Amino acid sequence: MSTQASRVAARAMLSPTVLLLLIWMIVPLVLTLWFSFQRYNLLYPDRSGFIGLSNYLNFVSAPAFWGAIINTFLLVGGVLLVTVVGGIGIALLIDQPIWGQGIVRILVISPFFIMPPVAALVWKNMFFNPTNGLFAEAFKLIELRPFDFLGQAPLGSIIMIVSWEWLPFATLILLTALQSLSSEQLEAAEMDGAPPVKRFWFIMLPHLARAITVVILIETIFLLGIFGEILVTTNGGPGTSSTTLTYLVYKEALLDFDAGTAAAGGVVAVILANIVAVFLMRAVGRNLDA
Amino acid sequence: MGQITLSGVAKRFGEAQVIPPLDLEIQDGEFVVFVGPSGCGKSTLLRLIAGLEDTTGGRIIIDGRDATGVSPAQRGLAMVFQSYALYPHMSVRSNIAFPLRMAGLPKAEQDRKVEAAAKVLNLTSYLDRRPGQLSGGQRQRVAIGRAIVREPSAFLFDEPLSNLDAALRVGMRMEISELHEKLRTTMIYVTHDQVEAMTMADKIVVLNAGRIEQVGSPLDLYRSPRNIFVAGFIGSPKMNLISGPEAQRFGAHTIGIRPEHISVHPTMGEWRGIVGVSEHLGSDTFFHVQETGLGAALTVRAGGEVSLHHGDTVFLTPEPDKIHRFDQSGLRL
Numbered sequence: 289m290s291t292q293a294s295r296v297a298a299r300a301m302l303s304p305t306v307l308l309l310l311i312w313m314i315v316p317l318v319l320t321l322w323f324s325f326q327r328y329n330l331l332y333p334d335r336s337g338f339i340g341l342s343n344y345l346n347f348v349s350a351p352a353f354w355g356a357i358i359n360t361f362l363l364v365g366g367v368l369l370v371t372v373v374g375g376i377g378i379a380l381l382i383d384q385p386i387w388g389q390g391i392v393r394i395l396v397i398s399p400f401f402i403m404p405p406v407a408a409l410v411w412k413n414m415f416f417n418p419t420n421g422l423f424a425e426a427f428k429l430i431e432l433r434p435f436d437f438l439g440q441a442p443l444g445s446i447i448m449i450v451s452w453e454w455l456p457f458a459t460l461i462l463l464t465a466l467q468s469l470s471s472e473q474l475e476a477a478e479m480d481g482a483p484p485v486k487r488f489w490f491i492m493l494p495h496l497a498r499a500i501t502v503v504i505l506i507e508t509i510f511l512l513g514i515f516g517e518i519l520v521t522t523n524g525g526p527g528t529s530s531t532t533l534t535y536l537v538y539k540e541a542l543l544d545f546d547a548g549t550a551a552a553g554g555v556v557a558v559i560l561a562n563i564v565a566v567f568l569m570r571a572v573g574r575n576l577d578a
Numbered sequence: 579m580g581q582i583t584l585s586g587v588a589k590r591f592g593e594a595q596v597i598p599p600l601d602l603e604i605q606d607g608e609f610v611v612f613v614g615p616s617g618c619g620k621s622t623l624l625r626l627i628a629g630l631e632d633t634t635g636g637r638i639i640i641d642g643r644d645a646t647g648v649s650p651a652q653r654g655l656a657m658v659f660q661s662y663a664l665y666p667h668m669s670v671r672s673n674i675a676f677p678l679r680m681a682g683l684p685k686a687e688q689d690r691k692v693e694a695a696a697k698v699l700n701l702t703s704y705l706d707r708r709p710g711q712l713s714g715g716q717r718q719r720v721a722i723g724r725a726i727v728r729e730p731s732a733f734l735f736d737e738p739l740s741n742l743d744a745a746l747r748v749g750m751r752m753e754i755s756e757l758h759e760k761l762r763t764t765m766i767y768v769t770h771d772q773v774e775a776m777t778m779a780d781k782i783v784v785l786n787a788g789r790i791e792q793v794g795s796p797l798d799l800y801r802s803p804r805n806i807f808v809a810g811f812i813g814s815p816k817m818n819l820i821s822g823p824e825a826q827r828f829g830a831h832t833i834g835i836r837p838e839h840i841s842v843h844p845t846m847g848e849w850r851g852i853v854g855v856s857e858h859l860g861s862d863t864f865f866h867v868q869e870t871g872l873g874a875a876l877t878v879r880a881g882g883e884v885s886l887h888h889g890d891t892v893f894l895t896p897e898p899d900k901i902h903r904f905d906q907s908g909l910r911l
């Protein structure tokens with residue numbers, strides 16, 4: 289397979305793709321870097337030129353900056369927690385032989401097919417609406433005052449929406465992992481005197497470790513960039529209580545028309561994402577080694 | 579203690595009656611082998627005894643206690659699976675200690691028992707490895723180790739050697755027999771390999787389509803098989819079965835004669851035939867003799883030095899007192 293000649297040929301064949309991907313990645317990154325050191329405000333096109341780090345200082349010293357970072361971590365962490373725990377629970381349930389298993393499985397994965405803004409709007413209007421949403425109705429039914437989810441707990445509500453979207457993904461990955469566990473191992477544990485809870489803890493959970501790692505890594509990548517759900521539900525508010533880093537960049541660029549600061553914010557976000565990636569690989573990446 | 583009684587135990591999967599009601603008595607300390615062709619229900623029967631499968635009918639009594647509805651863990655039996663079913667993420671030590679840990683034994687006690695088991699099974703130097711870093715035979719021993727630390731009243735083995743190569747299989751066979759001598763605990767052993775059955779068992783249970791065809795010591799089964807099925811299943815190579823006029827001469831519907839009970843002579847004998855394929859094993863030679871006029875080719879065992887060639891004419895003579903006679907329905911006469 290890997291003779292000298294075949295390796296050279298493989299590289300030659302791969303190079304156009306690699307080159308294309310490189311350009312694809314490098315060009316926007318370099319442009320962003322370039323803009324981040326420029327004075328570049330769409331409202332004042334005449335004021336331009338190199339201004340050093342002041343875009344960065346501007347972005348980092350914005351009052352919403354630290355809050356946005358905390359919100360980003362809360363969002364990512366919250367969604368990860370809900371999807372991993374919930375995913376394991378649902379995977380365990382739908383792994384049981386039940387009547388209508390096929391339908392149940394399709395229903396469980398269906399949220400994944402709904403595009404994020406639509407899902408968020410459905411949640412906002414159908415469930416969270418404090419006057420005629422379903423949750424409000426349910427609260428009234430048990431004689432409680434309706435709770436204004438998006439007003440009182442904006443970040444928690446967004447975590448709920450995003451978790452709903454990502455639960456199918458986690459469930460699917462964890463379910464396939466669960467199904468690859470040999471039943472003889474569980475039977476052996478049963479004969480060894482392990483009750484169901486201990487069988488889960490000592491046999492199933494270690495078996496799922498790798499799948500959980502995959503779920504965490506992949507979800508983190510996507511969750512760091514969550515934007516549409518925030519835009520259509522809370523607009524980052526009330527105040528800045530649900531503003532994340534991504535949303536802050538959007539606000540700089542398209543609400544304040546300050547492309548330079550937005551570019552600086554983008555670079556900060558990239559750096560932050562890389563720090564998170566390194567940290568994650570350190571923490572859970574070793575589960576991926578065979 | 580490890581006395582097990584099955585009375586009227588039956589199992590069906592949906593419509594399929596895999597085990598029709600059967601009775602079986604297993605004495606304390608016995609080495610019992612379930613043997614039978616693939617799919618005859620050996621594993622199912624073993625799993626019924628283990629409690630991993632619910633019975634459809636009948637009762638399972640272990641040491642005088644009705645265990646039919648008792649959970650597997652409470653039955654006091656240990657099982658060794660065909661795939662070993664070791665816990666891959668735990669070290670050998672934790673694997674063996676697992677049942678003790680589940681039983682809530684103090685750590686020191688656990689360690690002591692694990693060390694003792696490891697010593698018996700020659701695993702002492704592997705205790706800190708993962709199962710993935712062991713050979714098949716070593717994994718097998720870990721699985722056995724995990725079973726013996728529990729000090730069960732009986733061991734259940736489901737084809738434990740079928741994943742091993744031939745040489746290792748012979749070695750492990752002896753180790754398990756040795757273990758049985760040492761522990762004197764009841765062992766129930768499932769196999770489809772009749773050599774394993776013959777060499778290890780105190781008592782063989784021959785199963786066919788879920789029914790017990792015969793129960794007895796290896797030599798009982800070899801000497802007086804109760805029917806044609808057992809006759810054909812026990813013994814290697816298989817017993818020659820002859821029906822038709824030749825069988826009627828002996829007053830039977832079918833007669834059976836084992837390859838080792840036929841003598842070969844180049845010029846004189848009862849049956850005349852032509853040598854087909856011959857298998858030289860060194861110590862023995864097996865000839866397949868064709869065109870005997872008996873309806874089937876016969877397998878004959880001769881000494882290792884006998885030299886006959888493909889196409890040679892030979893004469894065969896059965897030992898008259900070693901001929902098994904069976905009636906129309908296949909039962910021994």
Ligand SMILES: Nc1ncnc2c1ncn2[C@@H]1O[C@H](COP(=O)(O)OP(=O)(O)OP(=O)(O)O)[C@@H](O)[C@H]1O
Nearest residue numbers: 591594596614615616617618619620621622623770
């Ligand atoms: N869970 C099940 N559902 C339905 N049928 C089953 C199930 N388990 C086993 N059977 C059927 O029961 C019969 C006996 O199976 P079993 O596994 O006991 O055979 P076996 O004697 O152990 O065979 P082998 O030597 O190949 O392991 C087979 O015909 C099999 O198809």
Ligand SMILES: [Mg+2]
Nearest residue numbers: 620621622737
């Ligand atoms: Mg089997």
